[in-house]
Amino acid sequence: MNQEVSKALRGVALLKVRNIHHWTDRTFSFNCERPQSFRFRSGEFAMIGLIVDGKPLLRAYSIASPSWDEDLEFYSIKVDDGPLTSRLQHLKEGDEIVMRPKPVGTLVHDALLPGKRLFLFSTGTGIAPFASVIRDPETYEKFDHVILTQTCREAHELDYGKHLCESIVTHELLSEIVGDKLTHIGTTTREETPFMGRMTDWIRDGRLAAAVGGQLDPATDRVMICGSMAMLQDHKAICEEMGFIEGSNSEPGQFVIEKAFVD
Structure with a gap:
């Protein structure tokens, strides 16, 4: 890992994608491994994304899995010209996403x-x-x-x-x-x-x-x-x-x- 990427990863967690399901041509869901230290209330969201051009590109995504689950699940729309979703929709099992481990939200x-x-x-x-x-x-x-x-x-x-x-x-x-x-x-x-x-x-x-x-x-x-x-x-x-x-x-x-x- 080069110094630039290492610096970009400060303050974010790397999560390995476990599975992806494409529900329609416009929606998909994916599950990631959950860091043992990550705690959240059911209904909260987290900032997740990918490293793009050496920097984390993050967007707010509601956590679809319940707070007791060992996985983190996300459900997303596909936007071909979206800065993040245009890339996320092509995730494969074993790929990694990044997450800022500070959940927030009012749907709790x-x-x-x-x-x-x-x-x-x-x-x-x-x-x-x-x-x-x-x-x-x-x-x-x-x-x-x-x-x-x-x-x-x-x-x-x-x-x-x-x-x-x-x-x-x-x-x-x-x-x-x-x-x-x-x-x-x-x-x-x-x-x-x-x-x-x-x-x-x-x-x-x-x-x-x-x-x-x-x-x-x-x-x-x-x-x-x-x-x-x-x-x-x-x-x-x-x-x-x-x-x-x-x-x-x-x-x-x-x-x-x-x-x-x-x-």
Whole structure:
């Protein structure tokens, strides 16, 4: 290792890629070895990337694996002209990525007040932090019912979330902890499916309430939101209209969004 690369690696950890799965032509996930000293709360993100031209090129990525897992999982979109994703999508088993070992984020239990139902609203790869949250036993200790929603353009883009929920049902320990507490709703906006429409429309027209047994209520419900900027703004507006108060790590509230991905 030359001196320039050695200097670039100061403050970051090298993680070996264990496996990669390409879910669609636009999305993929990959697992890496987890440093023994690395601790995080389910729902947090880390800065990960590659060494490019002798320097670490890092971007914020939600950790999709739960805090108890021996691996670190990430779920990413493919962007051909993206400075990092154009390279990450070509990862192979045995390759190495770099990570700044300081996780942060607001999509964590500490940022929410106690409640009975937890709603996790996501679009596209915004499901990644919730892949961590729904596999954390603490989630089911704190809430009686967890509702995970994901909206994508086409049905096959929902496969990652479907596989995720199926893996919980077949997991020896998680299946007993989760039981019937988890509800998964996947909707599409372009391809015709039985579940069409944006979740904001489902909230406003009562379809969500009908599906889960009651409208959102700030007295008992808590909300986490992750997706595009427009999606975040739309869901935040609805929450505030309903009387929900935004929370943070320093002052827990009734709903939270991940501001790290908002310009």
